[in-house]
Amino acid sequence: MPKITIDGKTIDLPAGATILQAAQALGIYIPRYCYHPALSVSGTCRMCAVEVDKAPKLQIACATEIADGMIARTDTAAVKKARKDVLEFLLANHPVDCPICDQAGECSLQDYYMDYGLHKSRVAPEDKIQRSKHRAAGRYLVLDNERCILCTRCVRFCDEVTKTNELTVSGRSDASFIDIREGKSLDNDYSLNIAELCPVGAFTSRDFRFKQRVWFLKRIKSVCTGCAAGCNIEVHYNENTVYRLMPSPNPETNTWLCDRGRMTYKALQAGDRLRKAFVKKGSMEIEPAIRHAAHLLDEAARKTGPESVVVLGSPYLSIEDNLALAELAATSLKTSNLCLDFPREQGVKDGILINKDDAPDANGLKLLKARYAGLDQGALIELINSGRIKLIVAEARALSSLKEKLRELSNIETVILAVTKSDLDFESACVLPYAANFETEGHFVNYKGLLQKTTPSVAAPDGVKPLWTVLSKLSSCTGAPIRLEDAAELRERISEFIK
């Protein structure tokens, strides 16, 4: 393997590795704009130039492959001058509108200018070439060509990752700009990755723009529950509000994050977020609504027997919540009508990330099914359609997923668990809200069988509790508690499933 020495430190790397990769392995940081580990090398920005022994001039680290015995330096006067010159060049026509730029605080132009530039501009503002100012480039993106440094990360992303080819560099020299076909917009399923890839303020997120200065944001790692992919994410939040989701690259799951996944946090702040319970279409405080639900359960069991009640698990819920549902059926209701059988078609839908299964935890549900058994889905549907069932306890989306197979539900009472009103697509006698995935810890098993857990970043609205707590309270009201009083108890109970 070729051996390279950078700034006096030596490393062996397989042939084909670049100086930039070698430097990274040695812990030496080389500034860059156009280089991105997940995209092809373009070498347009020239920011990563380093000195290489016996080379007649500086070489760009991102595109220069290492050779045995190569000696490179990143800290010489020539390198420093090159960085300064490149920055002056990139900033020549830049509007320097940082105070009104949403990228400020996470902008490589700002950072590198402070680190390597600090030059005075030799181009007067009136001499700068003006390119087009901000405009909507798609559903989620704003494009401000004036701030663009033409690194072409966005172009390469659309060419290589989504293969949708929406973008190109039009024109040449100082008249070139990132171009989208007239009348077309940048609407692929991964468009927001471009806002993240863009090292400057040229592409910004329409959703996140001007909501929060980035230096106020706190970051916490979690897992996206938008589909069965189980992408690792970083939740950016401040003062109990989630502002955006970013991918947290994990070789086992994801490099990018799809737009739909990035928008899953919207449910937290949605206008139709359930903050109170609903009983017979009327809003009610959660505690009395839970008592009312318990009353419904008791009534049904008393009048028509426990076998007239059905409890559904849900592929949309965490292992914790499904465990509570299963326990509710087994311990409190003492009914054998528990269904944890939700077969779903899984697999990557588009060759990138998005899964055919939009539920995050179908495989977690299988773990519980192995322990609690319960009815097969076919038997369940038959049972419900037979008219012997008087009451269903279910999470909204799980019941919706069966709706087409079920006959009229109008004669059956339902106790529905939901986060937002939009999850409900049928009438229910009693709707109980619960905390969303950003507000509580939960374990999920993705389509590959990888067990992961979400981390809470914000608190649920007043009085809204995790589903397992809601069910625990419900069970206490029925007189046969499932004994999930606190997180410690819960952890102990789920330990057999999350080994």
Place this chain on the structure above:
Amino acid sequence: MSYKISEKTRAKIDELRKIYPQKEAVLIPALHEMQKEAGWVSEDAIDALSACLGLPYARVKGVVTFYTMFNRAPVGKYHLQVCRNISCHSMGAPRILSHLKEKLRIAEGETTEDGLFTLSTVECLGSCGTAPVIAVNEKYHENMSVEKTDMLLRELGLQQ
């Protein structure tokens, strides 16, 4: 309105594809053929060519807009192309350009009302030794000066 590449041009492009192993490489010679036929390269022509070569629209668009020799709009009978690169610039191209603008009463990229002249600036014409250069369609006029430019315009039929 959809653009149809003529049989003749398509046959030429097919010939070119045999010479070049990669479709990207055929792009520029193919664009020359398209421009020869229509005089300019329209959005529809870009679509037609991208379909013909199996390249994304964006790739073709990038190339068309990069090279100044591809016209993005119809041009007049005489396309006056003033070189704006360094040798011509230092040998007086800016003066010739402003003189042309004044004489023709048009700005860069525009065509005179009679459809006779289109004025544009282009990248290096590869004739630095005889700077400044104006190309009229495919023909070079070298070592130009304001006086020679006036003569050229008269020859080409500019009515004063």
